[in-house]
Amino acid sequence: MTLVKAVKTLTASVEDYLKVIFELEAGEGVAGTNEIAAELGVAPPSVSGMIRRLADNGLIAYERYRGVRLTKTGRRAALKTIRRHRVIEAYLTSALGYPWDRVHDEAERLEHAASDELIDRMAAAIGEPTTDPHGAPIPTREGTLEEPPVVPLASVAEGKRVRVQRVGDRNPEQLRYLAELGITPGQKIEVLTRAPFDGPISLRVGRAVRSIGSGLASQILVAPIRSV
Amino acid sequence: MTLVKAVKTLTASVEDYLKVIFELEAGEGVAGTNEIAAELGVAPPSVSGMIRRLADNGLIAYERYRGVRLTKTGRRAALKTIRRHRVIEAYLTSALGYPWDRVHDEAERLEHAASDELIDRMAAAIGEPTTDPHGAPIPTREGTLEEPPVVPLASVAEGKRVRVQRVGDRNPEQLRYLAELGITPGQKIEVLTRAPFDGPISLRVGRAVRSIGSGLASQILVAPIRSV
DNA sequence: GCCATAATTTAGGTGAGACTAACTTGTGAT
DNA sequence: ATCACAAGTTAGTCTCACCTAAATTATGGC
Numbered sequence: 008m009t010l011v012k013a014v015k016t017l018t019a020s021v022e023d024y025l026k027v028i029f030e031l032e033a034g035e036g037v038a039g040t041n042e043i044a045a046e047l048g049v050a051p052p053s054v055s056g057m058i059r060r061l062a063d064n065g066l067i068a069y070e071r072y073r074g075v076r077l078t079k080t081g082r083r084a085a086l087k088t089i090r091r092h093r094v095i096e097a098y099l100t101s102a103l104g105y106p107w108d109r110v111h112d113e114a115e116r117l118e119h120a121a122s123d124e125l126i127d128r129m130a131a132a133i134g135e136p137t138t139d140p141h142g143a144p145i146p147t148r149e150g151t152l153e154e155p156p157v158v159p160l161a162s163v164a165e166g167k168r169v170r171v172q173r174v175g176d177r178n179p180e181q182l183r184y185l186a187e188l189g190i191t192p193g194q195k196i197e198v199l200t201r202a203p204f205d206g207p208i209s210l211r212v213g214r215a216v217r218s219i220g221s222g223l224a225s226q227i228l229v230a231p232i233r234s235v
Numbered sequence: 236m237t238l239v240k241a242v243k244t245l246t247a248s249v250e251d252y253l254k255v256i257f258e259l260e261a262g263e264g265v266a267g268t269n270e271i272a273a274e275l276g277v278a279p280p281s282v283s284g285m286i287r288r289l290a291d292n293g294l295i296a297y298e299r300y301r302g303v304r305l306t307k308t309g310r311r312a313a314l315k316t317i318r319r320h321r322v323i324e325a326y327l328t329s330a331l332g333y334p335w336d337r338v339h340d341e342a343e344r345l346e347h348a349a350s351d352e353l354i355d356r357m358a359a360a361i362g363e364p365t366t367d368p369h370g371a372p373i374p375t376r377e378g379t380l381e382e383p384p385v386v387p388l389a390s391v392a393e394g395k396r397v398r399v400q401r402v403g404d405r406n407p408e409q410l411r412y413l414a415e416l417g418i419t420p421g422q423k424i425e426v427l428t429r430a431p432f433d434g435p436i437s438l439r440v441g442r443a444v445r446s447i448g449s450g451l452a453s454q455i456l457v458a459p460i461r462s463v
Numbered sequence: 464g465c466c467a468t469a470a471t472t473t474a475g476g477t478g479a480g481a482c483t484a485a486c487t488t489g490t491g492a493t
Numbered sequence: 494a495t496c497a498c499a500a501g502t503t504a505g506t507c508t509c510a511c512c513t514a515a516a517t518t519a520t521g522g523c
Contacts, residue, residue, distance in 0.1 A: 020510065040471055053511055055472055060509090072471055072518055102330070103356045113350055120344040128331045248480065268501055281481055283502055288479085300488060300501055 019119035022088045023047060024057055025066060028077055029085035033154075037074035083150050090146040091118040091126050093139035096176075098129040100140045107140040107191075108182035141182070142173030142192030142228070160196070161208070161224035168197045168232050175226035188217050190227060247347035250316045251275060252285055253294060256305055257313035261382075265302035311378050318374040319346040319354050321367035324404075326357040328368045335368040335419075336410035369410070370401030370420030370456070388424070389436070389452035396425045396460050403454035416445050418455060 017025075027046040031038035040058065044051040062069040066081035077085060095114040099105035105113070121129075127148065130136065138144050146152040157172045171194045174185055185191065189212045197211040205221040245253075255274040259266035268286065272279040290297040294309035305313060323342040327333035333341070355376065358364065366372050374380040385400045399422045402413055413419065417440045425439040433449040 018509075041469090049510090050512060051471065052473080052513080056510075099353075103353070103360060105356070109352075113353055116348040116350075117345065117353075120348040122341055122344075124337075125327075125331070125341055125345075128333070132331060246479075269499090277480090278482060279501065280483080280503080284480075 017084060020057070021061065021066075022084070022119055024054075024061060025077065025081055025085040026088050026092075028067065028075055029082065029089065032076060037076055039074050043075070086146040086150045086152055088118055089152075090148070091121055093143055093145040094126050094130050094136070095121065096139040096141070097136040097145065098133055101133040101136070102129075106183075107186065108179035110140060111176050111179070138173070138192065139176070140192075141176040142171070143176065155230060157228040157230050159225045160198070160210075160227040160229050161221045163198045163229060165198055165201055168195065169229035170195050170232050171227060172230045173228040181223065181226065185223075185227075188219070189213055189215065190217075195232065196229065245312060248285070249289065249294070250312070250347055252282075252289060253305065253309055253313040254316050254320075256295065256303055257310065257317065260304060265304055267302050271303070314374040314378045314380055316346055317380075318376070319349055321371055321373040322354050322358050322364070323349065324367040324369070325364040325373065326361055329361040329364070330357075334411075335414065336407035338368060339404050339407070366401075366420065367404070368420075369404040370399070371404065383458060385456035385458050387453045388426070388438075388455040388457050389449045391426045391457060393426055393429055396423060397457035398423050398460050399455060400458045401456040409451065409454065413451075413455070416447070417441055417443065418445075423460060424457065 024043065024047065027043055028038045031042050031046065040051050040054045043049075044054045047054070058067065058069055058075055061067045061075075061081070065078055066084060068076045068078055092114045095117050096110040099110045099113060100107055130145075136145060144153055144155070155172060160169070160171075163169055171190055171192050173192060174190065175181065190196070194212065199209040199211055199216065201208050207218045207220055208224050209216060209218045211217075252271065252275065255271055256266045259270050259274065268279050268282045271277075272282045275282070286295065286297055286303055289295045289303075289309070293306055294312065296304045296306055320342045323345050324338040327338045327341060328335055358373075364373060372381055372383070383400060388397070388399075391397055399418055399420050401420060402418065403409065418424070422440060427437040427439055427444065429436050435446045435448055436452050437444060437446045439445075
């Protein structure tokens with residue numbers, strides 16, 4: 008039995024597909040064609056085509072009209088790309104002073120070009136971070152990912168005190184706004200009131216009182232504060 | 236007259252072509268199809284095809300069967316890519332401890348993915364270097380390149396004392412060997428003897444005496460030491 | 464249990480960038 | 494001056510990754 012390291016060089020496009028399939032699967036169990044298409048900004052038939060190739064290459068398991076799931080191999084590849092992405096984000100903020108709203112796009116391109124050695128050196132240079140600047144956990148070199156239990160701020164009951172764990176990283180403007188409000192990973196927050204019908208949520212952030220919409224609140228993942 | 240910034244997003248492949256055309260042109264005035272092909276590791280017909288496209292896009296001037304020359308636009312684009320490449324190389328060595336024989340390949344991929352902002356931040360972080368780790372000058376942000384006058388060590392007369400300016404960066408093994416010999420940019424060298432018929436050249440490097448072949452010596456660019 | 468509609472796939476096409484095989488052009492040696 | 498050969502080009506394919514238009518399948522409301 009010959010062990011071939013089989014380091015298939017995946018194209019940038021394939022890596023992107025695996026990443027979003029991983030994330031959709033984490034949320035819903037399977038990833039649908041249209042969801043993938045929307046996430047990648049691509050037409051659904053393009054996804055159908057790619058799905059066939061990914062399945063042929065053993066990266067996903069696939070039943071026609073039934074959605075898609077990563078295989079072991081696919082999951083490993085996805086986690087590697089995600090690790091690259093998040094380490095790059097962390098490095099750009101820590102080492103090069105990038106503002107947190109601009110690291111995502113840069114990382115999106117660099118993640119396909121950076122070698123494992125570079126990623127490891129970056130991680131070492133900034134003290135082996137465990138999360139990216141938005142609070143997303145960084146998969147280990149070995150391909151494990153530890154997702155702490157979190158809930159969207161939008162679903163937290165009035166009166167509860169929580170800690171911001173992670174925020175959505177796609178939208179730079181949103182990130183800038185959150186920074187303005189003081190809502191960054193690690194920050195403690197108290198939910199004061201929640202207006203009905205998905206109305207605004209008012210929060211105490213440090214000394215300030217803020218009010219945000221429920222859409223934004225669903226992009227903020229929080230953990231209950233453990234009793235001290 | 237509307238000034239459109241016209242930041243055509245060039246593909247990685249196009250950037251690579253422009254880079255090698257720039258370098259060949261610097262050496263010989265025009266770049267030939269076969270030369271380009273050899274340099275890029277691609278078949279000559281692929282180059283013919285690309286040449287047509289580059290010419291259509293106004294990046295090169297081209298006469299059939301007569302070789303290729305960069306236009307103003309093409310030259311600007313080439314210099315931008317070369318700047319990216321060399322800044323990345325310098326950054327990887329200075330900031331991340333990369334050995335000089337491994338930065339080339341990494342930079343080769345990153346140069347197509349890095350934004351101008353990243354390159355500028357990298358350059359600033361390591362003190363605006365003017366050369367890469369192999370001694371190649373870094374084009375400025377504004378697109379000017381200052382090439383100091385150099386000659387290959389292979390053509391230096393016996394008895395002359397020179398300073399290593401720059402060494403070939405393509406071959407990692409060669410770079411490792413040069414480092415072993417102490418032949419790195421900035422190093423002073425005295426040419427002791429030159430055997431005829433392209434024979435070995437013996438050198439004094441610091442206290443040591445070394446002997447190298449003429450092939451290797453042609454990869455080492457030196458400048459005469461100015462009288463102190 | 465049927466059927467409108469949403470989700471998905473097939474069919475057919477495009478452009479980039481590469482390839483091989485076969486042709487044409489330019490040039491240097493005689 | 495010509496002609497062999499190297500340099501360059503054309504012709505025809507291929508893969509990747511996308512597209513639109515047109516079919517097909519699944520499903521939830523009645």
